Amino acid sequence: MTNVNEGAANPAQKTVLLGVTGCIAAYKSCEIVRGLQKAGVRVKVVMTEHATEFVGPTTFRALTHETVAVGLFDDPSDPIHHVSLAQEADVFLIAPCTANVIAKIANGIADDLLTTTALATTAPLVIAPAMNVNMYENGATRYNIGKLHIRGARFIDAGDGYLACGDIGKGRLAEVDDIVSATLDELGVKRDLAGRSVMITAGPTVEPIDPVRYISNHSSGKTGYALARAAALRGADVTLISGPVSLAAPQGVHMVHVKTARDMFAAAEDAFEDADIAIFAAAVADMRPREAAGHKLKKGIADAELGTIDLVENPDILATLGERKEQQVVVGFAAETNDVVANAEKKLVSKHADLVVANEVGGGRAFGADDNVVWFVDDQDVEELPRMSKTRLADEILNKAMQFLA
Ligand code: PMT
Numbered sequence: 189m190t191n192v193n194e195g196a197a198n199p200a201q202k203t204v205l206l207g208v209t210g211c212i213a214a215y216k217s218c219e220i221v222r223g224l225q226k227a228g229v230r231v232k233v234v235m236t237e238h239a240t241e242f243v244g245p246t247t248f249r250a251l252t253h254e255t256v257a258v259g260l261f262d263d264p265s266d267p268i269h270h271v272s273l274a275q276e277a278d279v280f281l282i283a284p285c286t287a288n289v290i291a292k293i294a295n296g297i298a299d300d301l302l303t304t305t306a307l308a309t310t311a312p313l314v315i316a317p318a319m320n321v322n323m324y325e326n327g328a329t330r331y332n333i334g335k336l337h338i339r340g341a342r343f344i345d346a347g348d349g350y351l352a353c354g355d356i357g358k359g360r361l362a363e364v365d366d367i368v369s370a371t372l373d374e375l376g377v378k379r380d381l382a383g384r385s386v387m388i389t390a391g392p393t394v395e396p397i398d399p400v401r402y403i404s405n406h407s408s409g410k411t412g413y414a415l416a417r418a419a420a421l422r423g424a425d426v427t428l429i430s431g432p433v434s435l436a437a438p439q440g441v442h443m444v445h446v447k448t449a450r451d452m453f454a455a456a457e458d459a460f461e462d463a464d465i466a467i468f469a470a471a472v473a474d475m476r477p478r479e480a481a482g483h484k485l486k487k488g489i490a491d492a493e494l495g496t497i498d499l500v501e502n503p504d505i506l507a508t509l510g511e512r513k514e515q516q517v518v519v520g521f522a523a524e525t526n527d528v529v530a531n532a533e534k535k536l537v538s539k540h541a542d543l544v545v546a547n548e549v550g551g552g553r554a555f556g557a558d559d560n561v562v563w564f565v566d567d568q569d570v571e572e573l574p575r576m577s578k579t580r581l582a583d584e585i586l587n588k589a590m591q592f593l594a
Pocket of ligand 1: 473
């Protein structure tokens with residue numbers, strides 16, 4: 189089963205508050221939402237009344253899976269909605285922004301939810317104007333834009349071309365990609381994986397014994413999901429192949445949910461071909477029962493049946509795909525209880541990896557934890573990293589993997 193999942197908000201995620209004003213280009217705000225989500229950013233939308241004449245709040249609600257704010261008093265549970273919205277924003281992007289809203293914000297006028305939030309926020313303000321050419325070139329608009337520039341607002345210049353009103357000139361909303369890039373830049377997100385394809389395996393696999401019992405392990409998926417989130421945020425096309433975990437799918441990531449090692453192998457084979465970087469963070473069950481019983485095995489016959497489960501080896505996904513590698517940078521993990529580096533060095537060779545991320549497991553380490561200590565092992569070097577959160581570790585692994593890119 190595959191889907192592109194927007195998932196739920198999480199603390200590591202940046203939030204862009206997208207202001208939509210009353211302009212024919214308002215429909216392009218939907219593409220802006222998608223572009224930001226693809227980069228792993230959470231988007232909340234606030235609209236002016238006039239904007240709702242062009243695109244309904246329902247559309248943005250469906251796209252963002254968030255409530256959409258229009259009126260100052262729309263949310264009875266939150267009497268000071270403009271302040272909570274203002275505080276949630278890491279960046280306040282207004283796109284498209286009309287001459288009227290630019291004028292109001294430039295002069296501190298706060299007469300609706302959007303402009304009141306603009307006044308209340310301390311988040312960086314990014315504005316993409318869109319209007320008729322004469323309005324754009326009018327001295328009042330130029331003056332207001334200048335005022336906002338001085339106050340630190342970032343403008344994404346309107347483009348030249350055919351305008352909805354029939355005029356030709358400057359006033360078209362800038363390209364969606366430029367608006368998304370400028371916003372991500374303002375968030376401090378580096379886009380060094382843009383145009384790259386990254387495949388990640390995560391979580392455990394489960395190997396059925398009977399319809400209710402299985403062989404598995406304690407992988408929570410935190411490491412693989414952090415990698416997927418970080419890669420998406422840095423601009424990569426990410427496929428996350430996940431065994432059963434209880435984590436929300438990262439935004440903008442192509443999810444493939446699997447259960448067994450053989451399912452994971454098939455999904456990884458599909459994604460591997462086009463991958464620039466393939467990271468194998470999953471804890472794949474090395475063995476599975478030769479045959480899963482079709483019925484729940486009874487206690488009374490446990491000795492006879494459960495006591496002698498016949499195990500067979502699962503395919504080694506990393507070793508098999510590593511051997512086939514062409515352009516792919518292959519990153520494996522090594523989960524070891526002893527001789528961590530020595531065993532990782534062996535896995536680097538036997539699994540045809542470019543890099544092995546080695547970690548010590550057991551005694552509450554690595555599996556399920558929020559942080560980890562790892563060694564980067566490649567054919568040149570062994571580097572021990574300090575303890576760090578799995579979120580930060582994900583960026584370190586991506587930085588290291590990028591050194592192997594052709
Ligand atoms: O998910 P978390 O709770 O965040 O925990 C993170 C982790 C401990 C699962 C992670 O840091 C980790 O070590 N992942 C690899 C676990 C593992 O199975 O290690 P291994 O040494 O047994 O396998 C070596 C490598 O071969 C791994 O990249 C593994 O994904 C891969 N492998 C193993 C067996 C198999 N049949 N197919 C594989 O692809």
